[in-house]
Amino acid sequence: MDIFVRLVAGASFLAETAEAEGGGFGLNFNILETNLINLGIAIAIVVYFGRSFLTKILGERRAAIEAAIQEAETRKKAAAASLAEQQQKLAQAQTEAAAIQSSAHAAADKMKAEILDKGEQDVRRMRESAAQDLDSEQERVINELRQRIAALALQKAEGDLPGRLDNGVQQRLVDRSIALLGEG
Amino acid sequence: MLNFLDVPTSLSLASLEVGHHLYWQIGNLKIHGQVFIVSWIVIGILVTASLLATQNAQRVPKGIQNLMEYALEFVRNLTRDQIGEKEYRPWVPFVGTLFLFIFVSNWSGALVPWKLIRLPEGELAAPTNDINTTVALALLVSLAYFYAGFSKKGLGYFAKYVQPTPILLPIAILEDFTKPLSLSFRLFGNILADELVVAVLVLLVPLFVPLPVMLLGLFTSAIQALVFATLAAAYIHEALEGHGDEHHE
Numbered sequence: 494m495d496i497f498v499r500l501v502a503g504a505s506f507l508a509e510t511a512e513a514e515g516g517g518f519g520l521n522f523n524i525l526e527t528n529l530i531n532l533g534i535a536i537a538i539v540v541y542f543g544r545s546f547l548t549k550i551l552g553e554r555r556a557a558i559e560a561a562i563q564e565a566e567t568r569k570k571a572a573a574a575s576l577a578e579q580q581q582k583l584a585q586a587q588t589e590a591a592a593i594q595s596s597a598h599a600a601a602d603k604m605k606a607e608i609l610d611k612g613e614q615d616v617r618r619m620r621e622s623a624a625q626d627l628d629s630e631q632e633r634v635i636n637e638l639r640q641r642i643a644a645l646a647l648q649k650a651e652g653d654l655p656g657r658l659d660n661g662v663q664q665r666l667v668d669r670s671i672a673l674l675g676e677g
Numbered sequence: 678m679l680n681f682l683d684v685p686t687s688l689s690l691a692s693l694e695v696g697h698h699l700y701w702q703i704g705n706l707k708i709h710g711q712v713f714i715v716s717w718i719v720i721g722i723l724v725t726a727s728l729l730a731t732q733n734a735q736r737v738p739k740g741i742q743n744l745m746e747y748a749l750e751f752v753r754n755l756t757r758d759q760i761g762e763k764e765y766r767p768w769v770p771f772v773g774t775l776f777l778f779i780f781v782s783n784w785s786g787a788l789v790p791w792k793l794i795r796l797p798e799g800e801l802a803a804p805t806n807d808i809n810t811t812v813a814l815a816l817l818v819s820l821a822y823f824y825a826g827f828s829k830k831g832l833g834y835f836a837k838y839v840q841p842t843p844i845l846l847p848i849a850i851l852e853d854f855t856k857p858l859s860l861s862f863r864l865f866g867n868i869l870a871d872e873l874v875v876a877v878l879v880l881l882v883p884l885f886v887p888l889p890v891m892l893l894g895l896f897t898s899a900i901q902a903l904v905f906a907t908l909a910a911a912y913i914h915e916a917l918e919g920h921g922d923e924h925h926e
Contacts, residue, residue: 520793559737
């Protein structure tokens with residue numbers, strides 16, 4: 494207790510002398526009066542605990558930001574990669590489409606030619622068959638006409654025959670027929 | 678031990694000054710010079726820190742940039758918690774400035790050995806232990822929440838004074854006076870009381886005994902800065918919303 498009292502007394506004495514020095518700006522290096530020791534300890538405590546606390550918090554924050562940035566970058570990379578891949582696929586698909594289109598064109602041309610060919614053949618065959626039909630019909634008509642004419646001629650001959658046929662004629666006819674038989 | 682009896686006389690002469698100021702005369706105004714000096718220093722610290730933090734901005738923040746980003750995040754969260762997701766954005770600078778200025782002022786008062794510098798009159802201390810500073814800050818908050826209310830609702834802002842029932846109109850009007858009053862006196866009283874307690878303890882027992890009180894003072898100072906900023910944001914939110922629950926300490 495005594496030591497404290499002495500300290501206080503000394504401090505107040507120093508303060509008085511400092512005051513006696515008068516006004517104006519200046520520096521006061523009285524350690525006890527300026528509370529330097531306590532402030533130093535307080536600052537040390539604050540710095541000690543504050544530093545560990547701040548470094549921890551700020552380190553965590555920084556790590557979190559870094560992690561977020563890294564994640565974003567990996568995502569960006571992945572997105573770029575998939576974009577490139579899809580673009581490649583697109584190009585491939587486009588070439589494939591072009592190939593399919595050209596082959597389809599070729600097939601269409603071929604088919605067109607075939608169809609034209611076949612059409613021509615059909616036309617030709619139909620023409621031929623039509624011509625055949627025409628010929629056979631003509632023949633048939635001509636035959637029919639012949640038979641008809643023959644029948645008509647026969648009928649007429651049969652109609653004429655009774656008037657022109659008498660015994661003599663009949664005799665001669667039979668004779669000639671016998672002669673013909675004999676010759677045959 | 679007889680010596681002990683003489684001590685009180687010398688103790689009573691030890692200087693503990695309250696109400697002594699370094700006056701500067703500007704026109705008709707007498708201003709408290711020590712408050713301005715420390716305020717400028719605090720402002721200088723904040724501006725320097727901001728400039729240093731933004732000068733060489735990296736994508737992955739480190740060092741002071743990380744620290745200041747952390748502070749900004751803290752302030753932004755505080756404002757968002759009070760004002761709400763929708764309208765908090767324009768008020769972050771105001772609330773953040775209040776918080777950072779008060780916080781650095783309080784801690785400078787509690788940590789910087791200002792007494793090393795002797796002034797012609799008065800002594801350097803935290804700017805917030807002068808009632809003029811805290812009243813100025815509290816009036817700024819009043820202006821801010823009136824501005825918020827009027828810019829949001831125009832003259833319809835006055836509807837909130839008679840909102841639940843017109844009987845409460847006097848109380849509603851009174852609140853506009855009590856808000857800055859309580860804000861300024863709370864901050865001023867806490868900081869001044871803390872510094873006085875520390876000063877008295879230092880006078881009585883210069884070594885080690887004031888330490889717990891000083892550390893408690895650091896804690897209180899930080900809490901007061903937080904309280905001031907939070908209440909400012911809460912008042913602005915109240916003005917924006919019109920009605921809603923009261924935030925009182």
